[in-house]
Amino acid sequence: xxxxxxxxxxxxxxxxxxxxxxxxxxxxxxxxxxxxxxxxxxxxxxxxxxxxxxxxxxxxxxxxxxxxxxxxxxxxxxxxxxxxxxxxxxxxxxxxxxxxxxxxxxxxxxxxxxxxxxxxxxxxxxxxxxxxxxxxxxxxxxxxxxxxxxxxxxxxxxxxxxxxxxxxxxxxxxxxxxxxxxxxxxxxxxxxxxxxxxxxxxxxxxxxxxxxxxxxxxxxxxxxxxx
Numbered sequence: 001x002x003x004x005x006x007x008x009x010x011x012x013x014x015x016x017x018x019x020x021x022x023x024x025x026x027x028x029x030x031x032x033x034x035x036x037x038x039x040x041x042x043x044x045x046x047x048x049x050x051x052x053x054x055x056x057x058x059x060x061x062x063x064x065x066x067x068x069x070x071x072x073x074x075x076x077x078x079x080x081x082x083x084x085x086x087x088x089x090x091x092x093x094x095x096x097x098x099x100x101x102x103x104x105x106x107x108x109x110x111x112x113x114x115x116x117x118x119x120x121x122x123x124x125x126x127x128x129x130x131x132x133x134x135x136x137x138x139x140x141x142x143x144x145x146x147x148x149x150x151x152x153x154x155x156x157x158x159x160x161x162x163x164x165x166x167x168x169x170x171x172x173x174x175x176x177x178x179x180x181x182x183x184x185x186x187x188x189x190x191x192x193x194x195x196x197x198x199x200x201x202x203x204x205x206x207x208x209x210x211x212x213x214x215x216x217x218x219x220x221x222x223x224x225x226x227x
Contacts, residue, residue: 001027001028001029002027002028002029002068002069002225003028003029003031003065003067003068003069004024004028004029004030004031004068004069004070004071004221004225005030005031005032005056005059005060005065005068005069005070005071005091006020006021006030006031006032006070006071006072006073006076007032007033007035007056007070007071007072007073007075007076007077007079007080008032008034008035008038008039008073008074008075008076008209009073009074009075009076009098009209010074010075010146010149010150011038011131011134011135011139011142011143011146012038012039012073012074012075012076012134012209013034013038013039013040013134013135014032014033014034014039015039015134016073016134016209016210017030017032019214020214020217020218020221023214023215023218024218024221024222027222028069028225031059031063031065031068033055033056033059035052035055035079036051036052036055037135037138037141037142037145038134038135038142039134039135043138043141043145047145047148047149048149048152049075049078049079049082049149049153049158050082050158052075052079053079053082053083053086056079056080056083056090057083057087057090060090066089066090067089067090067091067092068091068092069091069092069093069094069095069225070091070093070094070095071094071095071096071097071221072094072095072096072097072099073096073097073098073099073209074097074098074099074100074181074182074207074209075099076096076099077094077095077096077097077098077099077173078096078099078100078101078158078159080094080096081094081096081099081159081163081164081167081171082158082159082163084167084169085159085163085164085166085167088167088168088169089169091169092169093169093170093171093172093224093225094167094169094170094171094172095171095172095174095220095221095224095225096171096172096173096174097174097175097176097200097202097212097217098174098175098176098179098181098182098207098209099173099182099187099190100181100182100186101157101159101182101186101187101189101190102183102186102189103150103153103154103157104154105151105154105155106154107154108150108151108152108153108154108155109151109154111147111150111181112146112147112148112150112151115143115144115146115147115150116143116147117140117143120143130210131143159190161189161193164190164193164194164197165193165194165195167194167195168195168196169196170196170197170198171194171196171197171198172197172198172199172200172224173187173190173191173194173197173198173199173200174187174199174200174201174202174220175187175200175201175202176201176202176204176205176206176207176212177201177202177203177204177205178204178205178206178207179205179206179207180206180207181207182207184201187199198224200220200224202216202217202220
């Protein structure tokens, strides 16, 4: 059975893939992990894309997954691409959904501004409840560190046209047509930079993973990875 690694997004957790794992479980042996500070994972000395990529490499080595396929949602796709760029051959194929590529000082500040706890409690109380459920009391520190990470990416993006162009394996970048955080244009630009890139738009699909149709997503993942 083929191996598939699932990587969650910022402020997410591997538990969000439970339904997807069941739908793909007859075809793939599905693996996942909680990035540092997320879900059941404690914070480490380092936090950010580089630290998460190192965590992925350790996981791949521990479970002998070199050459596995990977699906990365949002930040998970960014981590997957950065990992493959730095360590070619780690993965077989990569598929992303809702991964933001256009990090600038302006866009990062916009996203980070939403992660102020008082603002979140006022404007998105249900989302705060979700974060508390996923991360427990860590959610406050997680928001703070995620905002710092976003500002860092805005000042010094780790994924650029050059890094994307150096990735040699097949990559499909996906975007939901209802995504309010990521644009079709930046996803298309990323696709054009890839050596073996392909592009997917999922209809009636917003950014939040819990609002994505899992039957459709499982179908798209399976069809791409089997192609």
